[in-house]
Amino acid sequence: MTDSSLHLGNGGGLVERSPVLAWAKRALTMAPASARRVPPRFFGTLVFFVALIVLTVRGAALLKDADTLWHVFVGTGILETGRFPTVDTASWTLAGSPWIAKEWLSQVILAAAHRAGGWPLVALTAAAAAALALALIAREAATRLSPAIAALIAAAAFTLVAGHTLARPHVLAWPVMIGWTILLMRAAEDGRAPSPFAAILMALWANLHGSYLLGLALIPAFGLEALLRAPASRRTETALGWVLILVLAPAATMVHAYGPGALFAAGKVLGLGSAAAFVAEWAPTDLGKLSGGKIAILAGIAALVLSPGRLPPIRVALLIGLLDMAVSHERHLAMLGLIAPLILIEPIAERAGAGRMDGDRMGGDRMGGDRMDGAETGGRASGFGLLATGAAALAALAFAGMAALGALTTRPDLLPIAALDAAKAAGVTGQVFNEYEFGGTLITRGIPTYIDGRTELYGPDRLTTYVAATGVSTPGTLEKVLSDSRIGWTLLRPDQPAAALLDHLPGWQRIFADEVAVVHKRIP
Numbered sequence: 187m188t189d190s191s192l193h194l195g196n197g198g199g200l201v202e203r204s205p206v207l208a209w210a211k212r213a214l215t216m217a218p219a220s221a222r223r224v225p226p227r228f229f230g231t232l233v234f235f236v237a238l239i240v241l242t243v244r245g246a247a248l249l250k251d252a253d254t255l256w257h258v259f260v261g262t263g264i265l266e267t268g269r270f271p272t273v274d275t276a277s278w279t280l281a282g283s284p285w286i287a288k289e290w291l292s293q294v295i296l297a298a299a300h301r302a303g304g305w306p307l308v309a310l311t312a313a314a315a316a317a318l319a320l321a322l323i324a325r326e327a328a329t330r331l332s333p334a335i336a337a338l339i340a341a342a343a344f345t346l347v348a349g350h351t352l353a354r355p356h357v358l359a360w361p362v363m364i365g366w367t368i369l370l371m372r373a374a375e376d377g378r379a380p381s382p383f384a385a386i387l388m389a390l391w392a393n394l395h396g397s398y399l400l401g402l403a404l405i406p407a408f409g410l411e412a413l414l415r416a417p418a419s420r421r422t423e424t425a426l427g428w429v430l431i432l433v434l435a436p437a438a439t440m441v442h443a444y445g446p447g448a449l450f451a452a453g454k455v456l457g458l459g460s461a462a463a464f465v466a467e468w469a470p471t472d473l474g475k476l477s478g479g480k481i482a483i484l485a486g487i488a489a490l491v492l493s494p495g496r497l498p499p500i501r502v503a504l505l506i507g508l509l510d511m512a513v514s515h516e517r518h519l520a521m522l523g524l525i526a527p528l529i530l531i532e533p534i535a536e537r538a539g540a541g542r543m544d545g546d547r548m549g550g551d552r553m554g555g556d557r558m559d560g561a562e563t564g565g566r567a568s569g570f571g572l573l574a575t576g577a578a579a580l581a582a583l584a585f586a587g588m589a590a591l592g593a594l595t596t597r598p599d600l601l602p603i604a605a606l607d608a609a610k611a612a613g614v615t616g617q618v619f620n621e622y623e624f625g626g627t628l629i630t631r632g633i634p635t636y637i638d639g640r641t642e643l644y645g646p647d648r649l650t651t652y653v654a655a656t657g658v659s660t661p662g663t664l665e666k667v668l669s670d671s672r673i674g675w676t677l678l679r680p681d682q683p684a685a686a687l688l689d690h691l692p693g694w695q696r697i698f699a700d701e702v703a704v705v706h707k708r709i710p
Contacts, residue, residue, distance in 0.1 A: 229333055230325030233340050237317035240344075241351055248309040250600060253639040254296070254353045255626030258308065260287050261297025270443045274643055278617045278634035278672070285643045286444045288451040291393040292355030312353040319360035320344055323527050326368055330535035339527045346523025356517075359395035360524060362387055366401050367528050374408040375532055377416035379427020385438040392439035396452035400521065402439075404504075405432050411500045454642035465622070465641060465649075471516050501529050601627050602677060602703035609675060612697045614707045616674020619667060622652065624677055624703065636673075658683040665691070675707040 241248065256276070264270060264287065274285040287293055299307040320340050327336035351357055366387045373380040391398040409428035416424040442448045497505070508526050511518035602624050618636060620628060625638020637644055637652050644652075654663040656678065664684050667673075668691070676694075678685045685704040688694045698705040 226325045226328035229328040229336060230321040233324035233337070234317045234321035237320045237340075237344060238313055241313035241316055241348075242310065244348075244351075246309075248312050248351065248353050249305060251352045251354060252600060252623050252626035254308070256629045256639060257289070257293045257354060257626075258296050258300050259626075259630050261290070261293030261295070262301070264290060264294055265297055265301070274640075276629045276635060276640075277638065277643070279636055279648070280643060281634065283643065285640065286447055286451055288442075288444065288448045288642075289355040289393075289395050290443050291390075292358040292395060295358060296353060296355075308353045312351065312357045315358045315360055316347060316351040319364050319524060320347070322361060322364040322368065323524065326528060327531050330531055335534070339531070343523045343527050347520045350517060350520040355395045356397060356520070359391055359397055360520075362391040362394060363397065363401065364524060364528070366391060367404060367525055370404055370408040371528055371532075374411040374415065377412055377420065377424060379409075379412065379424050380431055382427075382430055382434055384431060385434040388435045389438040389441040392442055392448060396448075396455060397521070398439060399452055402435055405435060407500055407504055411498060414500075451642055454645070471513050471519060497530075497533050501533070504529055600702070603627070604700055605677060605698055605703035605705050606631060606633070608698035609677070609705050609707070612705075612707060614675040614697075614705075616708065617672045618675055618677050619655075619673050620677045621656070621679050621682065621703070623679070628677075656682045656684045658687055664688075668694075673708070675705060678704050678706075680704050 260271065270290060271285065271287050274280050274283045295311065296308055299311040303310075320343055323343050324336050324340040327339045331339070347360075366384065369380050369384045369387070388398060388401060391401055405428070409432065412424055412428060413421060439449060440446050444451070505526060508518075508522045512522040600623075602621075606627070617634060618628065620636050620638075622637050622639070625635045625640075628635045629638060637648065641649065651663065651667065654660040655667045656664075658664060664687060668676075676684075676688060678688075680699060680701065680703070682704075685706075688704075688706045689696055693709050694706045695709050696704065696706050
């Protein structure tokens with residue numbers, strides 16, 4: 187074999203005969219996608235399976251949130267009865283109060299997955315939704331940028347969303363969120379209005395998760411950008427099109443099992459105010475420690491400061507808004523990770539002198555001259571197909587292996603199973619004053635809760651009282667709560683100050699403790 191057979195230049199040889207190696211060579215260059223004609227659909231497929239492998243290997247991390255239990259419980263109830271809940275039946279504090287399953291579609295999907303394949307399939311469902319969202323971002327980036335840059339963008343998004351990838355409704359809504367944002371963004375970049383049929387996505391999103399409110403907020407932002415870009419001759423037509431979607435999208439959210447009630451329920455979550463910070467996912471992002479989220483936030487600020495004039499003012503405003511959300515609430519780091527990369531694709535591509543690969547656009551208006559010839563397309567597509575097939579096989583093996591090892595199940599170290607068994611054996615009576623995080627386990631056991639993850643039901647006052655009582659931050663609050671004669675026992679984390687205080691309160695006795703939970707019962 188001569189040296190030329192291994193040459194990576196244009197002179198032919200092994201690289202030119204192998205579509206996989208040829209793609210690897212092109213991926214490592216910084217040339218724009220339009221110059222190298224990389225098939226974005228195959229790149230997105232590859233990213234999907236790679237992300238699915240990584241998320242599956244994380245195993246039980248997908249099921250570490252106890253709220254997954256009550257989401258599956260609610261979805262199972264809907265599947266079994268065919269009815270949507272309208273009042274609270276899971277707590278003893280607010281039993282009979284109005285409550286709706288505003289995320290019913292996600293809950294039904296999770297419940298169906300659990301019924302079909304147990305916790306492994308629940309975990310895989312969440313992992314697949316997150317991987318699809320990342321794949322859509324990667325595909326959109328690959329229409330304008332090199333595979334190397336597109337992969338970096340997808341990796342940056344993954345860094346921010348990985349810690350928030352849980353088997354919960356917000357993850358199932360991510361692909362719809364990305365699809366909606368892409369449709370609005372492309373219309374804005376083309377100086378036109380999005381198709382009215384985009385409202386169908388909004389209806390789907392509203393039934394999956396309450397984050398659809400962000401999608402509604404994106405309409406006027408991208409609409410204004412579209413008006414500024416539209417030719418003068420089409421400005422009126424464009425404005426009317428955006429007014430139409432501004433009317434249709436909110437109307438589409440009413441196509442819901444609960445009609446406008448879902449909007450009011452989502453508003454209640456936003457109305458929790460400062461009390462929401464008591465819940466870990468709604469707490470402000472801790473910028474005092476080095477983390478992927480902190481690095482991403484600082485990088486976003488640096489991009490805004492160091493790139494004056496390169497980002498359209500409206501996109502600067504969107505990034506600032508996303509950064510503010512991410513700093514204000516830990517859970518919104520995922521929003522930043524999913525939407526900010528999409529906002530930055532066009533400015534990055536323009537700086538690189540890249541154009542969009544029109545032939546591979548979703549919903550594009552034109553089939554451009556950047557189309558690849560048949561032989562080249564077939565060769566490169568087969569290379570990507572080979573990579574995607576290999577990644578799919580690895581994803582299947584990873585899932586099968588993790589399921590066989592029992593890693594894809596609920597985390598027993600996070601659930602107070604032993605504590606509940608001990609409480610039952612001790613013959614506790616009355617209602618429970620429970621840890622917020624144990625609410626999901628209690629609901630699945632049929633034990634009425636004092637509080638649980640349905641924050642919109644309990645409201646800011648009860649959340650504040652719970653936090654003051656368990657943290658003993660306000661003297662006398664715990665004693666006041668426990669003065670309710672209906673409470674016969676408590677179920678708290680061992681690190682809660684209230685658990686230690688109960689050891690010294692008259693009329694209370696510790697009957698069980700492990701690394702997960704502590705149980706006290708009232709002494710007659």
